Amino acid sequence: MSADLCLLVVAKAPVAGQAKTRLCPPASPAQAADIAAAALLDTLAAVAGVPRATVVVALTGALDSASQRDRLAEALAGLVVLPQRGTGFAERLSNAHADVAACCPGRPVLQIGMDTPQVTPELLADTAALLATAPAVLGPATDGGWWALGLRDPGQAAVLREVPMSRPDTAGHTLAALRRAGLVTATGAKLSDVDTMAAAREVAAGLPHSRFAAAVARVGAAAGVGVPVAPGAVR
Numbered sequence: 101m102s103a104d105l106c107l108l109v110v111a112k113a114p115v116a117g118q119a120k121t122r123l124c125p126p127a128s129p130a131q132a133a134d135i136a137a138a139a140l141l142d143t144l145a146a147v148a149g150v151p152r153a154t155v156v157v158a159l160t161g162a163l164d165s166a167s168q169r170d171r172l173a174e175a176l177a178g179l180v181v182l183p184q185r186g187t188g189f190a191e192r193l194s195n196a197h198a199d200v201a202a203c204c205p206g207r208p209v210l211q212i213g214m215d216t217p218q219v220t221p222e223l224l225a226d227t228a229a230l231l232a233t234a235p236a237v238l239g240p241a242t243d244g245g246w247w248a249l250g251l252r253d254p255g256q257a258a259v260l261r262e263v264p265m266s267r268p269d270t271a272g273h274t275l276a277a278l279r280r281a282g283l284v285t286a287t288g289a290k291l292s293d294v295d296t297m298a299a300a301r302e303v304a305a306g307l308p309h310s311r312f313a314a315a316v317a318r319v320g321a322a323a324g325v326g327v328p329v330a331p332g333a334v335r
Contacts, residue, residue, distance in 0.1 A: 105153040105228050106204040106254075108211040110184070110196055111140055113161030114168070123297050127319045130167070134318070137168035138311035139294060142217035144175045149221030150228075154204055158196035160184040189265045197257030209254040210237075215293040216247045217312040218303050223289060224248075230286040236278050239288030243299075244268035247291045256281060 112119060114136035116129040123132040147155050157179055163169055182199050186192040193211070200209050210228045212219065230237040231250050239248030244267065251257060259277040264270060278285045294300040294312075297319070304316040 104207050105150070106200055106207045106209045107147045107150060107153045107155045107224065107228075108196060108200050108209050109143060109147060109155065109157045109214065110193060110211060111143075111157055111159050111214045112136070113159065113163045113166040114140060114172075115161055115165045116167065118161065119167075120295075122295050123300065123319075126297060131315070131319050133167035135294075135300060135312065135315045136214065137166060137172060138315035139217040140214040141168065141171060141175055142307070142310050142312050143212070143214050143219060144179075146217075146219045146221055146224060147212075150224050151221075153228075154180070154207070156180040156182060156200050156203065158182050158184050158192070158199070160192070190260050190263055193265075194257050194260045197251065197254040197260075201254040208250065208252045209257075210248060210250040211257075212239075212248050215295060216241075216291045216303075217294065217310060218291060218307055219247075227288040230288060234284045234286035236283040236285040237288050238271065238275055238278070238285050240271045240290045242290060242292045243295065244272070245270040245293065246274060247293060248288050249274070250288075251283075256283060 114133045116133040119136035120132035123135060157176060159181055163172060166172060180203060184192040185195040197209060208231050210224065227237060227239055227248055228250055231252050235252045237250035238246050241247045259281045263273045263277050275285055292299050292303055294303050300316050304313040307313045
């Protein structure tokens with residue numbers, strides 16, 4: 101299914117004081133931004149590994165003020181980067197799908213964010229493959245939201261405008277909106293978002309070689325909490 105796939109990454113520039121603020125404390129604003137930057141870098145590495153897929157990043161925020169801005173600029177080079185449009189998060193998501201439909205016409209879209217650095221190319225390809233049997237796929241998150249939305253027709257993302265976001269029932273509302281639009285929806289793997297330090301540490305423990313684990317470990321070291329990081333981990 102990934103042969104003609106568009107992978108949409110919805111991202112926010114990891115600026116101190118504006119990114120991952122729920123990690124503070126124990127993280128400082130700068131450390132939280134470092135964790136967000138690491139999560140985004142690991143996510144971009146994963147999407148780059150999905151064969152025969154076009155990657156589009158819908159970005160908001162000032163990248164020039166971001167943590168790890170040079171590494172992020174390098175990772176984004178050569179990708180299609182579009183500004184997010186709209187006021188609320190639901191409107192920005194819907195508009196991002198519409199913009200992708202305009203620049204990659206006729207392609208199905210798998211949208212993810214930057215809060216699941218544990219994604220792999222294989223998981224993304226498998227999730228996108230569900231679109232071969234259903235017009236939509238939703239990857240639920242353990243907090244009641246969702247981490248992935250796949251649509252054969254990205255224009256159908258207009259249903260997101262009526263969905264309340266960032267709530268424990270967001271996935272349920274999204275699924276209901278898709279069904280009201282007549283879309284049979286397959287279910288992807290359930291993942292944990294890294295919106296809290298407890299969740300970040302749990303995810304980092306399973307990614308000992310990642311940038312994300314290294315960034316979380318720096319907070320743990322300052323707070324006296326150990327987070328496993330493998331020797332030679334990317335930092």
